[in-house]
Amino acid sequence: MIALRDVRAAAERLAGIAHRTPLFNSRTLDGATSAHVQVKAESFQRAGSFKIRGAYNRVASLPESVRSRGIVAYSSGNHAQAVALAAQMLGTHATIVMPRDAPTVKRAATEGYGAEVVPYDRDEQDRAEVATTIAAERGATLVPPFDDPLVIAGQGTVALEMLEDTELETLVVPVGGGGLIAGCATAAHGLSNGRLRVIGVEPAGADDTRRSLRAGRRVSVEPTTIADGLLSPAPGEMTFPIIQRLVAEVVTVTESEILDALLFLFDRMKLVAEPSGAVAIAALLSGRLEAAGERVGVVLSGGNLGVDRLVQLVASR
């Protein structure tokens, strides 16, 4: 289990490395939700999402003799770019295992941070296995996307900053594998003595954590959603017990609610969110989460949308 002190230690390591991202509010958003809503814009974080917090905290915590043998990760998304950037900042080599058919732009972004991309075949190979084999062969360290105490503690600095900057009664956080919400709930619980309500949000098509909470054990789904950062089939071994203990509820949002929220953020608040980054705002705007009269903090977890993807999403409406 991790505690507030682990999140504070992560914050110290991240000082001057990760950006302290700003909070945004909007009279229109407040009006639509009858709440006072503040949006933590991790779209302005380095590499475009919160992921650098956990990745850097993990890589920076390795002894130099271990770190110098390199880092391995498997991801085609924000975790890949974050691990590549963390490795570059800490002067070591990153190898990222990515599907052969990953978008060129994601591969280029990861290589742009100096990482080596190793493609694998989605249909024939298991990415975790490919990554583990590479790590073993090279003596490199695998940085998992969420199921790691230092990754979770790093992601928790999102909530730490929010609660240093403002007072909140409810905190709303996107849920994929659960690293972000486990870290944020740990920080929020520690700072508020359990008084702050932490709500998770999943796409209805990737509601593994909601189902797992109901079942009382980790269950898997076959996720399908436009929120490609939240496609994990099940909550993590390490993140799930933290979520069970500290998260009040997980609500779900539909695909069109996610897109509406993304467009609201763009048109009204001039904030760029990728679909995964918009789910927490979607829960409020759609009314699936009721928070009237409250001071609510919402995590906009990432902004790696790209104009072509936006055009595609708008065309699909």
Next chain:
Amino acid sequence: MIALRDVRAAAERLAGIAHRTPLFNSRTLDGATSAHVQVKAESFQRAGSFKIRGAYNRVASLPESVRSRGIVAYSSGNHAQAVALAAQMLGTHATIVMPRDAPTVKRAATEGYGAEVVPYDRDEQDRAEVATTIAAERGATLVPPFDDPLVIAGQGTVALEMLEDTELETLVVPVGGGGLIAGCATAAHGLSNGRLRVIGVEPAGADDTRRSLRAGRRVSVEPTTIADGLLSPAPGEMTFPIIQRLVAEVVTVTESEILDALLFLFDRMKLVAEPSGAVAIAALLSGRLEAAGERVGVVLSGGNLGVDRLVQLVASR
């Protein structure tokens, strides 16, 4: 002529009213320009652009007995929304003269701030005349979009904030009628004793100020550009002499350079800019303005883009 003290007086009036918008930087932008560039994001300003600064400063400076008789403006763009919002905040009535064929969304946004919209016919009527007639009939006050000392002083608070927040050697500002750059140049000149270089940027298809500077007098053009906030045919009577005295140079950018800059801001910096708002960044990214090794401040003047317009712009590439 206005002076730094007028800009400071405007800043006092605007305290707690206009947002103090943040500065953003980007390693990619610095790399592409070989400069240290900071972007003042007026996209996050109230009503989505810098225009509220001048409009509010103007309306707030009216004696209560005059203000209560109402405000009139002619604009289909950001000035309309800004005047409507300023009037609403100050408890008076705004009448906005707008072309009959203005986009519904712009009309709705203006009405959303409580203003009365009076349509006119582009082909048969002169909007300034329509507005002046309404103002005379009602005893209301016309708030011009740029050619007014209090409007200019209000816009100058953009530069005042930038120079309070950071040190700059060059300041790059979009130029339409010239209110923003005249105010910013006044503030910058006053604060730096003339050492700061102020550069204006116009679309090549709306280069009335550049031509006027070369001619040594105000000349008109028939402007055509995607940057619809910069369509004024000539610099103002009041703004032009200030620009002549305090602006080092006006450079121009092409339509595709404006769009490239808009997309760079979106994809790389997660900032929403309307075309007019992107011209100053376009001058740097295109290399039309050389600022290697310098500390450069750039004004992103507004973010009222809208997703439909973005889709349209991308399709036109």
